[in-house]
Amino acid sequence: MSDFDTAIGAAASGMRAQAARLRHVAENIANSDTPGYRRKTVSFEAEMARARPTGSVAAGPVRLDQSPLERIYDPAHPMADPDGHYEGSNVDLLIEIADSREAGRGYEANLKMFDQVKQMSRALLDLLRR
Template structure:
C-alpha cells in the first residue's frame, strides 16, 4: 500500500508544480502590455519525500533579465523626451508554448494520479473477497 501512497504523493506534487507554472504563465500573458513588466519563470527542484521518494517542488521565481522593448508613443504618460517608454519583455508565442507544455504535463500527472487511485481501489476490492 505504501507504493500507492508514494505514487499519489509524486503525482500530487507534480500537479501542484505545474499549476504554479501555469499561474505564472497566465500572469505573464496578462501583463504583456504592462510597461516595465518583466517575464516571470519558475524552476523545478526535487526534494526527498518519505521512503527516499523524489518529489517535484517549485524553486524560486526568476525575473527575465533580457532587455525591455522600447515602444514609441509620444502621447504615453511614461514616454521620455524622445517619445519612447519601456514596454515588457513578454513574448506571447513563448508563453503560449509554455502554457501548452505545462497543461500537457498537468494532464499526464492527473492521469497517473487517477490510474493509481483506480489500482488502489481494485486492490481493495480484491482484498475484500
Template structure:
C-alpha cells in the same frame, strides 16, 4: 510509505508544480502589454528527505527574465521619457502560449497517473475483500 501512497504523492506534487507554472504563465499573458513588465519564470526542484530523493517535485524560486525591454516610441504616453520612448514588456506571446500548453499537458499526465493509481488501489481492495 507504501508504493501506492508514494505514487499518489508524486503525482499530486507534479500537479501542484504545474499549476503554479500555469499561474505564472497566465500572469505573463495578462501583462503582455504592460509597460516595463518583466516576464516571470520558474523552475522545478526535487524534494529530499534526510538526504534521500523522494521523487516529489516543487516549484522553485520565481525569477524575472532579465532580457532587455524593448523601447517603444510613443511620445503621447504618460510614461514616455524625454525622447518619447517607453519601455515595453519582454513577454513573447508565442512562448507563453507554448509554455501554457506544456504545463497543461504535464498537469493532465500527472492527473492520469493519479487516477490510474487510485483505480489500482480500489481494485486491490476489491480483491482483498473477496
C-alpha cells in the same frame, strides 16, 4: 500501501507544480502590455526527504526574466523619455502560449497517473476482500 502513497504524492506534487507554472504564465499574459513588466519564470525542484529524493517536485523560486525590455516609440505616452521612447514588457505571447500548453499537458499527465494509481489501489482492495 506506501508505494501507492508515494505514487499519489508524486502525481499530486506534479499537479501542484504545473498549476503554479500556469498561474505565472497567466500573470505574464495579463501583463504583456504593462510598461516595465518583466516575465516571471518558475523552475521545478526535486523534493528531498532525509537527503534522498522522494520522486516529488515543487515549484522553485520565481525568477524575473532578465532579457531586455522592448523599447517602444510613443511620444504621447506619459512614461516616454525626451526621445519619445518608453520600456514595454519582455513578454512574448507566443512563448507564453507554448508554455501554457506544455504546463497543461504536464498537469493532465500527472492527473492520469493519479487516476491510474487510484484504480490500482481500488483493484487491490477488491482482491483482498475476496
